[in-house]
Amino acid sequence: MSAAPDTSDRKFKQVGSRPIRHDGLDKVTGRARFGADFTLPGTLQGVFVRSPHAHAKILGIDTSKAEKVPGVKAVITAADFPELPMHWITQGPAGVDAGANQRVILAREKVLYHGHAFAAVAAATREIAIEAGKLIEVEWEVLQPVLSIDQALADGAPILHEGQATEGMGPPVEGDTNITNQIVFEGGDLEAGWAEADVVVEGVFETPMVHQGYIEPHACLVNAREDGTSEIWCATQGPFGVKNETATLTGSDPASVKVTPSEIGGGFGGKIPVYLEPAALLLSRKAGRPVKMTMTREEVFRGTGPTSGSKTHIKIGAKSDGTLVAAECQLDFEAGCFRGSPVGAACMTTLSPYVIPNFRVLGRDIVLNKPRVAAYRAPGAPVGAFAAESLLDELARKLGRDPIEFRLQNAVEEGDRASYGPKFGPIGFKETLEAAKAHPQYKAELGEHQGRGVAAGFWFNAGMQSSATVSVNSDGSAVVRTGNPDIGGSRASMALMCAEELGIDVTRVRPMVGDTDSVGYCDATGGSRVTYATGMAVIDATRQVIDHLRARAATMLDVELDSIEWQDGNAVAVNGSADKGSLSLEEIAKKMGATGGPVVASASVSPPAAGPGFGVHVCDLEVDPETGVTRVLRYLVVQDAGKAIHPTYVEGQFQGGAAQGIGWALNEEYIWDADGKVENAGFLDYRVPVASDLPMIDTVIVEVPNPLHPYGVRGVGETPIVPPLGAVANAMRDATGVRFHSLPMSPPRVLEALEEAD
């Protein structure tokens, strides 16, 4: 397929329109089936039994009393899994460790956080399973928990994983340590850079562990069958990941596992990992019955992967004319109880939006007695951007510069090298800054106790593997099938791209998400990759379908294939054969049986890269000095989408990411007691933004085509959560005169800070 985007001279007919999503009807009537909506005859209810300690050795487990409870059909512990060693395999910026993944699901040698599951029970009812779980006897050796980065790094700190050496680059670490990995990016000559700087600012910025907060708790139904095969229905971002991971962790043949993804009630990265399915499979095998497992909200908070708490030391220098010359930062990230925080991505993104010739970034991945973190929308990037954008705001203030002008002066553009290595291709950062500057909100008047903050951010976006199948029905309509769960309107964008190529109305294309036996492999719905990569597969498959349709038309019209062009849903004879006329898609489809059989084509892609997405946010807020309560008055998101396939859902991503970021900035945090127990494991106390907390969120879609996609698409899902932490903090600084270095800026902390400043 063509490498360059054909946006410049192409007039889109379907792409860029705003059709009603194909799955919408089922979602407004309650018919859509989510993870917990499946059942089978004879289904048992499975529950985890969770640790009352944050850090303890398991010396022995006795499940015999639980097994004798009437109604209990199976009890499992880690001993029911084949033992996999802990072994980290690096893959690109991320990595995998099947042994650790297995120990997240059921603790083996140790429990490593409060609420860590160590057994699971399947019974006739959930109540019986819960009561039986209480009868499981464990001999614990309780250990001191490690609950902060400072505690984890202190001399004599308890070590979570003895014998685990620090990998990666950076300063040498001696002996047993909780630092599992170090990452370094550097360029230029830092000493020379500082010597050149006329103004230098620095600070330490901290963010707490926060949760993705998807509204649907994890849920699955697993049926282990007599022949060793198994069926899984579950809410996941990656059904192929569930298939492969469940097989690996349970010692099964992946070919024996079929996964049907349900509708998914939010994920934001948190439904990429597998928590329930391997345990449910073992329970189902043991019981000989289907097993359903659903988490409670409390379990979601305690026992799934939030994103890292962090501590960032950062220093940036500029010349008096505003040119950035040097930056240094150290990002310490909580990984939770096993390695694998997103500190690598944070190191890659923190300084990359700006041209800074001399820099050094050190990232450290640190284990402690908290749940193992999972991806959360642009993992790591919001934390780095909070620190960097806060200091850029300070620099702009010191230099007396407008914050957008200051960023424009230093913003990267095509040909500039990102701090993590590659040169940027065509990107829309400067266009995005210009659009923010031109927006009326940027000129709106501010009153007393009100402030305005600007921040930018970027996410590189993922490509990865995708496939799609397109088939034509005898009435000339089409079906497009992929393996990516639709988490935010992707069915509509797949259908729009297919319809655009075929030249038919989008309502004539039915998009569907298949199970792992009925579609080709697709990596997870994540990394802002589906409209980009899966969309490319859809376009390619549709173009192949068109080639088939042209060939059928050539036969029907008795002309050479080269004389048939596809125009607006019709095969048109051209050149010397123009007198042969044309055939519509409907006419060709009706005769498929006589001209070679059904028309169907599949395509697959594995793009090594995607086009980065840049965003600029402007936050206007008001602080009540009496209560410390902050009200966001106006909020603007400007972002480069490359090409918006369905603008409504592009705006929706902008608005949703901004809202999550505002929550992170103002309210959200895990609160721990001294023993490592989460004190706010519910929506009442872990307060995500509600409708009355937010204003309308204005959006501007900038379109600088991405040359890697035939329509110019860039992923848009993750970038919107990168700037808000900085934008809100900068607005707080503007409103109060106080620079906040730690999140959340919740009312008691704001009051305290205002009192200190007085």
Added chain:
Amino acid sequence: MAKIRVETTINGEETEFLCNGQESLLEVLRDGIGMTGTKEGCTTGDCGACSVVVDGRLVPSCLVLAAEAQGRNVETIEGVADGQKLTPIQQQFLEHGALQCGICTPGFIVAAEKLLEKNPDPTEAEARYFLAGNLCRCTGYDKIIKAVLDAAAVMREERA
């Protein structure tokens, strides 16, 4: 333990079911009767995904005991549309793209129907405060509020 026999009306249909004393209306709707349109997000009354109307009152069905449905009139998301006809609120949710993942949508629609029944011409602030008990993590609420306000306008026109 003997089960409790409950006679109730769900979406206008007389229904009877058996339940335990501690079972919630949400559990019975979903697992007992198989009406899974009502969603579970928290079971503590904090997220609104399980919103239903009992005798005209908007409630989280996770906090209502199933046995309390005895002799009452329960309305769920499955009963919102009039046969094959969507309500203006359902239609506006679709047209505004006021949903992404869709898990909170049934609860929002049930709550918004009640809002517009009580207040046919809400301000933005009134809509936001009435719907503050329904959590959405995907949309940032912008398109939801716009859909509800536009649905109110459509309904006022229909009545005029």
